Amino acid sequence: MNKKIALALVLLLSAAAAQANEQILFGDLHVHSTVSWDAFVFSLPVFGGTGAHPPAEACDFARYCSSLDFFALTDHAETLTPRQWHESKQTLRQCSAVGSRNNEDGDLITFTGFEWTQAGTTAENHYGHRNVIFRDQDEAHLPRRAISPMPPYFDPDLTVLKTMHEPRVGSYVAMMQELSKTPVCAPGVDSKLLPDDCFEVALTPQDLSRKLDQWGYDSLVIPHGTAWGLSNPPSADWAHELTPGIANDPRQSLVEVYSGHGNSEEYRPWREYLVGPDGHKQCPEPTKNYLPMCWQAGHLIRIRCDAAHLPTQECARREREARQRELDAPVGFAAAGFLAVPGARTEEWLDAGECRDCFLPTWHHNPLGSVQYILALGQDRDGEDPLRFRFGLIGSTDNHNAMPGEGYKEVARWNSILLLRLNNPDAKRMFLPPPAERTAESRPVTPDLYSSSWATWDVERTNSMSITGGLVAVHASGRSRGAIWDALKTRNVYATSGERMLLWMNLVNAPGAAQPMGSAVRMKRNPEFEVKAVGAFIQNPGCPDFQRRLLGAKKLETLCHNECFNPSNRRRQITRIEVVRIHPQHNPKEPVGPLIEDPWKTLKCAPNEAGCSVRFSDPEFVKTGRDALYYVRAIQEPSPAINGGQLRCKFDSAGRCTQVNLCSGDPAKTAPTDNCLEAIEERAWSSPIFVDLQRP
Amino acid sequence: MSKSRTIGAEAVTDRFRRACVVTAVIIGCLFSGFQILHDLRVPALVAPGIAARVNGRSIDVDSVNRTVAGMDARDKRSESAARRDVLSRMVDEELLVQHALDTGAAETNPEVRAALVRSAITRVNSEAAAEPIADRELQEYFKTHAEAYATSAQLDVTPFYFESHARAEAARAQLLANIPVDRVLATADPLPFTAPVQAVTPRTLANYYGPELVEQLSKQSPGGTTSVVALGNGVVFLRLNQVSSPRIPSLHSVRDLVVADALRERQEQALESLLTSLRKSARVEFFARRETPVPSHE
Numbered sequence: 004m005n006k007k008i009a010l011a012l013v014l015l016l017s018a019a020a021a022q023a024n025e026q027i028l029f030g031d032l033h034v035h036s037t038v039s040w041d042a043f044v045f046s047l048p049v050f051g052g053t054g055a056h057p058p059a060e061a062c063d064f065a066r067y068c069s070s071l072d073f074f075a076l077t078d079h080a081e082t083l084t085p086r087q088w089h090e091s092k093q094t095l096r097q098c099s100a101v102g103s104r105n106n107e108d109g110d111l112i113t114f115t116g117f118e119w120t121q122a123g124t125t126a127e128n129h130y131g132h133r134n135v136i137f138r139d140q141d142e143a144h145l146p147r148r149a150i151s152p153m154p155p156y157f158d159p160d161l162t163v164l165k166t167m168h169e170p171r172v173g174s175y176v177a178m179m180q181e182l183s184k185t186p187v188c189a190p191g192v193d194s195k196l197l198p199d200d201c202f203e204v205a206l207t208p209q210d211l212s213r214k215l216d217q218w219g220y221d222s223l224v225i226p227h228g229t230a231w232g233l234s235n236p237p238s239a240d241w242a243h244e245l246t247p248g249i250a251n252d253p254r255q256s257l258v259e260v261y262s263g264h265g266n267s268e269e270y271r272p273w274r275e276y277l278v279g280p281d282g283h284k285q286c287p288e289p290t291k292n293y294l295p296m297c298w299q300a301g302h303l304i305r306i307r308c309d310a311a312h313l314p315t316q317e318c319a320r321r322e323r324e325a326r327q328r329e330l331d332a333p334v335g336f337a338a339a340g341f342l343a344v345p346g347a348r349t350e351e352w353l354d355a356g357e358c359r360d361c362f363l364p365t366w367h368h369n370p371l372g373s374v375q376y377i378l379a380l381g382q383d384r385d386g387e388d389p390l391r392f393r394f395g396l397i398g399s400t401d402n403h404n405a406m407p408g409e410g411y412k413e414v415a416r417w418n419s420i421l422l423l424r425l426n427n428p429d430a431k432r433m434f435l436p437p438p439a440e441r442t443a444e445s446r447p448v449t450p451d452l453y454s455s456s457w458a459t460w461d462v463e464r465t466n467s468m469s470i471t472g473g474l475v476a477v478h479a480s481g482r483s484r485g486a487i488w489d490a491l492k493t494r495n496v497y498a499t500s501g502e503r504m505l506l507w508m509n510l511v512n513a514p515g516a517a518q519p520m521g522s523a524v525r526m527k528r529n530p531e532f533e534v535k536a537v538g539a540f541i542q543n544p545g546c547p548d549f550q551r552r553l554l555g556a557k558k559l560e561t562l563c564h565n566e567c568f569n570p571s572n573r574r575r576q577i578t579r580i581e582v583v584r585i586h587p588q589h590n591p592k593e594p595v596g597p598l599i600e601d602p603w604k605t606l607k608c609a610p611n612e613a614g615c616s617v618r619f620s621d622p623e624f625v626k627t628g629r630d631a632l633y634y635v636r637a638i639q640e641p642s643p644a645i646n647g648g649q650l651r652c653k654f655d656s657a658g659r660c661t662q663v664n665l666c667s668g669d670p671a672k673t674a675p676t677d678n679c680l681e682a683i684e685e686r687a688w689s690s691p692i693f694v695d696l697q698r699p
Numbered sequence: 700m701s702k703s704r705t706i707g708a709e710a711v712t713d714r715f716r717r718a719c720v721v722t723a724v725i726i727g728c729l730f731s732g733f734q735i736l737h738d739l740r741v742p743a744l745v746a747p748g749i750a751a752r753v754n755g756r757s758i759d760v761d762s763v764n765r766t767v768a769g770m771d772a773r774d775k776r777s778e779s780a781a782r783r784d785v786l787s788r789m790v791d792e793e794l795l796v797q798h799a800l801d802t803g804a805a806e807t808n809p810e811v812r813a814a815l816v817r818s819a820i821t822r823v824n825s826e827a828a829a830e831p832i833a834d835r836e837l838q839e840y841f842k843t844h845a846e847a848y849a850t851s852a853q854l855d856v857t858p859f860y861f862e863s864h865a866r867a868e869a870a871r872a873q874l875l876a877n878i879p880v881d882r883v884l885a886t887a888d889p890l891p892f893t894a895p896v897q898a899v900t901p902r903t904l905a906n907y908y909g910p911e912l913v914e915q916l917s918k919q920s921p922g923g924t925t926s927v928v929a930l931g932n933g934v935v936f937l938r939l940n941q942v943s944s945p946r947i948p949s950l951h952s953v954r955d956l957v958v959a960d961a962l963r964e965r966q967e968q969a970l971e972s973l974l975t976s977l978r979k980s981a982r983v984e985f986f987a988r989r990e991t992p993v994p995s996h997e
Contacts, residue, residue, distance in 0.1 A: 027903070102849055535892050537891070540906075572928070612930070
C-alpha cells in the first residue's frame, strides 16, 4: 500500500476513534429572563406580554419544552443589581442540581452569565454586546456582581410607561428604584476587594477583561450582534477592535453568528453611507442587492414633491436634502433616519437598508461587523503571531421570554420571538413615532420626534425580520460541565439556525492526527478536509407523554404553549455543503472583499436521510503562500419558518423590491395566530479550521 | 330693675362664656404645643394588645415591640423613649397611609397598587413558609415527584448499519443466535455518521437514531436488539450493551432541593386558595363590550 494512503487511513481512523468518544450536545448560551429590563418591558400585559418570566422559568423551559442539554442565563448587566445576580445564581444552581450527582453531569447543565451590553455613539467608542459566561457554578467560583458597560441604566421611557394603565408598571418602577439605591463601585479597586452590594462598571472590553482577571474564574466572553443595525452605530467597524487585549483575549474563543435577531455571517461590499473628502456622509447609489435608506428617503420626498407640482429644481434639492437628513439622524437605539420622511409608512421604505441576498439577515445588516469580515481582519507582526480574531461559531436564541432553545418548532410567533406587539393605543404610543403630516419636504431628525426611545427602532420592520433563534452544538467528550466547557474553549462547536442537525468537519491530513473544527494548525502542504452532516428530525406536534406526566397539563400549556421538542423518526435531508475560505489580512490596509470567498466551493449531496459526506482540499494553499481558514455550511432542504420571508418582497424583473408584505406586530394587520411561515433552508455552520502556512 | 339685673346676668354669662372659650383655646394651644414639642400622645384607653388607634385603625403592641427590638442599641436612649419614638412614627405612618387611601392612591397609583399586591403575595408566602415542612409532608412530596429528581438513564449501544434490509435481518438473527457481536459487526456497512461509542442519555441517542429506536431500547435488557428500521438509504438496528437505569436519589441526598420545591408548591397552593376564596366572596361583574346594534331587516 502506498505510504501516503496508509498514513491518510491511519489519520482518518484516529479521527473517527476520537470522535466516537464524543457526543454532540445542544445548548443555548444567550437567554434573558424578565430580570432584564427590556424583557420586563416586553412582558408587560399592556404590550401584549404574558407577565413575569423569571430565571426559574428558563430552567423549566429548557428542561421540559426544548429539551436542551445546557444553557446559560445572560440577563443585561446594566440593570442587574447584586441581589438579582445572587438570586439568579442560586436558581441556576438548583436547576443543575436536579437529576445530577454533583451539579456537573445532570440532564440539564446550566451556566451562569450576564450580558455586557455596550453601545457606543461612534465607531471609536463602540465595542458592541458580549455575553460573559462562567465555567463553574459554586459561589466560590463566581463573581459577586455582574459587570456592566455603563453606570446603572435608568429606563428613560419610565415617564411614558407611568402614564399607562398597567398594573405591573409599579413592579418595574420598584426594580428601577432598587437599581437607583445601588451605589456604583469605586473605580480602580480590585473587583475582589469591592463591597458586595455595589454596581460594577467596565467601560471597555479591556476593562472587562481586567476585572475578569481580578476575579480569576474561568470564563468566556462571546461577542454577539456584531452585524446588527440595531444598537450599533451605522459607522461601527470591527477593525478598531483588532488590538492586543481584545483580539487575542483567550476568553474570546467564540462569536454568535446567528440568533433570533438574524444572521450576522455574511460580508457584502456595499456600505450604508460613504464618507466624502470633506469628512461628511454621502449617500451611495443603490446596487443590485442593496437599496440605501438615504436613497429611498430622497426618492420618497421626490415623489411627494413632484406630486405637489413644485419646480423640478426645487424637488431635486429636497431629494438631496432628504438623503442627507436620513444620514445625519442621531444614534439612539437604532439609527432613526426613517423619521426624516414625515408620515412615511414602513411599507414605503420597501427593503431599504437590508441585505437583499443574505440568508435571514439582521435588521440593517452591517457588513463591517459581519463574522466573515471579522475573521478576515488581520495584522502581521514581526516576531510574533499575527493579530487576528480566531472565533468558533455558535448560534443562540437571545430569547427575552426565558425560553432557551425556543427555535425547535416554528410556532407561537406572538409569544416566542422578539416581537413588539402593537395591540393597543398605549403600545403604539410607546413603540411607534407619533403620527406626522405627509409633507413634501423632509425634516431634520431630532429627539423631539421620538415618543420614546423604542420609536427609533423601526419597530414594524424589525417585527417582520425577527426569527426563531439558533443553537450551539458541542462535540463533547461526555455529558458534563467540564466536557462541554472544554469543547467551547477549543471551538469544537458549531452553530445551527435552531434545528438539531449533526455536523462534523475534520482536517484529515493535519500533522500528527486529524483535527476537528475549531482547530488551529500549521502545515506546509495543501489541507484536505472531510465533512459529514445529518439533517434534523422533523418535529411531531404536541409534547411527548413523559413530559406531560412530569410537568402536568396546566404548566405544559402555560410554559411550552403545548408544543415541546418532539422529534419524529423522519429526518430532513442535507442538500449541499458550502465551503467558505478566508485569507486573513496581512495588514489593515488590505481590502477585505477579495479575501473572503463565499462560497468557495459548493458540494452537492445525494438525497439521503442518513446524511451527506463530502471531502475537499485546497490545492492552492501552498501556492498562494497565505494562511487561510475554512468553514462549512450544511444546508438542509427547505422547511417553513416564522418570518422566513422577512419583509416578503415582490421583485421586478431587474431584481428590485417593488412591494413588501410585512408580518406585523399589529393584530389588526397580521393575526397573532399567523406565524408568517415561509420556506427557508435551515443550516449549520461549522467553526472554522485555521490553517497557517508553515514557512521555512 | 329686673331688666337691668337680667342684662347684668346676661353680661356675666357672656363674659363667663367668653372666658371659658378663651381658656379652652389657650389650654388647647398649650396642649397642642406641648404635643408638638414633646410628640406626646395621650393614651385614651387601655386595650389589650393595642398600642394605639388612629381613626379607628389599630396599631398592635407586637408590631411596636418587634420594631423596638429590631432597633440598633445605639439608637435607643431608653426602652420607653424608644417605644415612644417608634409608636409616634407608626402613628404618623398610619396617618399618611390613610391620607393616601383617602385621596385614592390605592385605586389609581400603579406603584401603590404594585406594592400592595407584592405585599399581599409576600404575606401569603411568609405565612405558608412559617411552618416548616414536616418530614411526613416532605416524604409524601418526594414520593409523588421522585421522577423529577432522577438521574437520566445511560445507554451503551452498538449500531449495525446495512445497505440491505435482508442482510440486516440476517445479522440480527445471528446476534439472537449468540454469534459473537464482533463477528456480526464485521459484516455491517460503515455507518454514514460518527456515532458515540460511550454510554449516552436516551435524548442524545435519539438525536442520532431517532426516538423510535430509543423507545424500543427502553423495553430491552442488555444483549437485546431493536427491530431493523430505515436509516436514509440503508437500515439500522441497535444492540443494547449496557444500561444504567435512571437512579432516583435518596431523599437525604437531595433534601434541600426537595424542601425548596415543596415549599414553592405550598406557597403556590396557598396563593391559589386565597384567590379562589376571594373570588368566591367577591362580587365581580363583567360587562360585554357595547356592540353597534345590527340593523334589523324586518
